[in-house]
Amino acid sequence: DAKTTQPTSMDCAEGRAANLPCNHSTISGNEYVYWYRQIHSQGPQYIIHGLKNNETNEMASLIITEDRKSSTLILPHATLRDTAVYYCIVRAHNAGNMLTFGGGTRLMVKP
Amino acid sequence: ETGVTQSPTHLIKTRGQQVTLRCSSQSGHNTVSWYQQALGQGPQFIFQYYREEENGRGNFPPRFSGLQFPNYSSELNVNALELDDSALYLCASSPSLARNTGELFFGEGSRLTVL
Numbered sequence: 001d002a003k004t005t006q007p008t009s010m011d012c013a014e015g016r017a018a019n020l021p022c023n024h025s026t027i028s029g030n031e032y033v034y035w036y037r038q039i040h041s042q043g044p045q046y047i048i049h050g051l052k053n054n055e056t057n058e059m060a061s062l063i064i065t066e067d068r069k070s071s072t073l074i075l076p077h078a079t080l081r082d083t084a085v086y087y088c089i090v091r092a093h094n095a096g097n098m099l100t101f102g103g104g105t106r107l108m109v110k111p
Numbered sequence: 112e113t114g115v116t117q118s119p120t121h122l123i124k125t126r127g128q129q130v131t132l133r134c135s136s137q138s139g140h141n142t143v144s145w146y147q148q149a150l151g152q153g154p155q156f157i158f159q160y161y162r163e164e165e166n167g168r169g170n171f172p173p174r175f176s177g178l179q180f181p182n183y184s185s186e187l188n189v190n191a192l193e194l195d196d197s198a199l200y201l202c203a204s205s206p207s208l209a210r211n212t213g214e215l216f217f218g219e220g221s222r223l224t225v226l
Binding site: 102 | 115142143144146152153154155156159161166167169201203205212213214215216217218219220
């Protein structure tokens with residue numbers, strides 16, 4: 001799996017949009033971009049994934065650049081409960097349950 | 112729908128001992144994987160099981176072994192414990208491997224401390 005680069009930490013004001021960037025310049029054509037988050041003392045939680053089109057679900061939006069070398073996870077209205085470590089992962093579609101986690105971005109949502 | 116459950120939640124062992132951790136996968140999920148998460152780091156893939164057989168392994172020595180049972184529950188066994196084995200051990204399940212979309216459902220983990 002390709003490596004990803006994320007900022008170590010970010011702050012966001014409650015109620016504002018949180019934009020979490022991720023670089024994956026060596027991504028292959030058959031690799032998807034996944035985002036998971038891990039709230040303190042819990043297991044990781046799936047957020048969203050995409051191949052090349054932008055995706056949106058009830059939790060977040062995923063914006064992938066046209067060259068697919070970077071992406072941004074957007075939490076449109078961050079709440080205190082969104083404070084967590086966010087992991088950006090690239091994964092081939094047939095990789096089964098193997099996810100390669102990096103260090104992630106520690107997002108702190110502040111009142 | 113029952114989520115992924117793991118036991119025990121916490122345990123303490125001494126160096127050289129053996130440990131068994133247990134995981135019940137989410138209802139309808141037949142693929143289970145195990146991850147090790149050291150303090151301050153992201154989870155690291157240990158191995159996955161599909162239809163009771165190991166179906167992929169990360170960079171972990173043979174003293175890390177596992178089982179999957181007909182009801183898809185799973186065990187992680189670690190022999191000859193070392194201090195560096197202290198970590199949070201996470202179990203994740205997903206639907207059939209053939210339809211796997213990369214959306215894994217994780218349990219809350221078992222925190223192992225080796226003294």
